């Protein structure tokens with residue numbers, strides 16, 4: 001008989017608060033001993049409402065931990081060359097230790113040359129070829145993209161030994177799916193990546209002890225796809241309007257259906273999202289520490 005199990009919620013908000021506190025105390029110590037304050041430059045092009053929320057949250061958290069925030073809000077009409085010029089300026093600015101370009105960029109801009117123009121030592125999003133290469137070779141001393149790093153930290157808190165577990169990552173983006181799969185492989189998981197052309201995603205999911213979903217398709221993963229007792233990490237944040245006309249955030253997993261089947265699941269909101277921002281602060285602190293080591 002298929003008896004439902006008690007599903008535990010993974011509290012990303014609490015995890016992020018602890019991480020942020022730890023970063024704040026390290027920033028204070030760094031300022032006391034070196035006089036240097038970490039500086040993070042965030043570039044947002046255009047008026048995507050969700051990106052505006054994320055960038056605002058990043059600025060708020062950056063200030064909260066005692067770092068300097070340099071916000072560049074650029075109009076939708078910004079050209080590829082103007083954006084590249086700004087990145088070159090930030091690369092050469094000694095007050096800035098971390099640079100990130102909020103994604104997605106407007107359609108007329110080509111994100112790859114823009115991201116690759118960021119100096120790897122300031123690439124706190126971990127998206128340059130250098131930092132992506134580090135992750136893929138199993139070197140943990142580069143910058144790891146913030147969302148997959150957050151997912152890994154949450155998983156390690158819940159499952160201290162990941163070795164030998166079957167993990168399915170649904171979604172193969174450079175920002176999330178690919179680095180996530182590499183990180184899990186480095187931890188000894190047997191990893192499968194499913195993507196838009198995969199024909200048997202539901203079947204693959206049924207074998208997964210760990211299911212990580214980052215597709216941007218609301219409630220794509222049904223309860224029937226989930227292996228009983230699996231740990232589910234839902235990276236999706238989809239804005240929907242309910243029948244009563246209210247705005248609601250839902251993930252890429254049908255949360256109600258997952259209850260009683262998954263052993264643990266990250267909620268949306270309050271799961272992976274807040275940890276992403278704490279990881280960004282962690283990476284910015286680490287970029288500053290590496291810079292200080294380099295100049296001393």
Ligand SMILES: Nc1nc2c(c(=O)[nH]1)N[C@@H](CN(C=O)c1ccc(C(=O)N[C@@H](CCC(=O)O)C(=O)O)cc1)CN2
Nearest residue numbers: 054100101102103104125146147269270271273274276
């Ligand atoms: N350059 C980057 N662009 C994007 C990244 C990234 O890591 N680097 N990730 C996402 C967006 N993102 C960070 O930038 C992000 C998404 C969600 C949250 C978050 O805290 N979500 C809350 C809900 C907030 C809301 O939407 O109202 C939650 O889940 O509880 C933080 C950061 C794409 N772009």
